[in-house]
Amino acid sequence: MxxxxxxxxxxxxxxxxxxxxxxxxxxxxxxxxxxxxxxxxxxxxxxxxxxxxxxxxxxxxxxxxxxxxxxxxxxSPYAIVKRQMWNSLPTERRQQPVLQLMDLLAEMMADWRWGPAGSAGFEIVTQYPTMKETSDLDLVIDGSEVIDYAVAERLVHKLEHLGVRIDIQLETRDGAYVLREILERRASTVVLRTSSGPKLVRNPWQ
Structure with a gap:
């Protein structure tokens, strides 16, 4: 397992x-x-x-x-998307701003391996109401392979116009990065979140 x-x-x-x-x-x-x-x-x-x-x-x-x-x-967050589990939520819960976005995100991010985490992932899987009108959306993206910075920047730009704050973590074999940090600091060091604590890393895929 x-x-x-x-x-x-x-x-x-x-x-x-x-x-x-x-x-x-x-x-x-x-x-x-x-x-x-x-x-x-x-x-x-x-x-x-x-x-x-x-x-x-x-x-x-x-x-x-x-x-x-x-x-x-x-x-896993990826399984939530693969099975489109949000469709089994009650209709009234799917009116929450974050949950309303799920079908659109599935379309926009079809070329990525991704999934919702945080309170959105929790509610979709458990069907227990945790989302609020003001909730942010936490996403994870599979970053086990090197990403194309230009493609990632275009994605982030599109997501910024959806009316909900979206935070994206890029999951690699060694830990996780905040995607926005990688894009902003590509010539500098970024924080890698590992099981033993944060580390400063120069090349995310080295």
Whole structure:
């Protein structure tokens, strides 16, 4: 089983989840929606998966570890797009500004391997309402191969005119970059977000 940051995991039984602290909102959230998101960190010594629990409030985020035996279902951001999972959301939820964009994005980004992360990805997979009128859209793009800067710039320019703030992370084999940072600083160093922390890198694909 290959697992990457931003993947969503349905937990089969909460006994497989190790929490740093037993907070009331964490337990309530997991009972309501038993999904966790894979976070960018090294596995634990016994091979458990680093995950995060989302609460209803923006500041409610809790780090945890999940025993692989507790994985009931795994959905990547790329799988969300491949299966166009947003189409199974209730009609009224699809009226949220971010969710309204999904069909258009699928058309605009047909040449990319991409997917929604953050609250959009969470709602699409779990069908639990997390999006708001003011929500941003977090996207991940597969950057395992060298990208064409000019093509990426044209994409970012188009996305800027959609009326929703869109943040894009480029996922490479070694970690993730903020796409905008790469485009703005192509002659300088950029931050690579790795499982062991951020690093300054000169060539993203070296």
């Amino acid at each position: 290959v697992i990457h940051p931003h993947d969503l995991i349905e937990v089969s039984n909460l006994k497989y989840l190790s929490l740093y602290e037993d907070k009331e909102w964490v337990t309530a959230s997991l009972r309501r929606t038993p999904f966790v998101v894979v976070r960018r960190a090294d596995p634990s010594a016994d091979g458990c998966i680093p995950v995060g629990v989302r609460g209803q409030e923006r500041n409610q985020r809790e780090a945890a570890f999940l025993d692989p035996k507790g994985v009931s279902q795994l959905v």
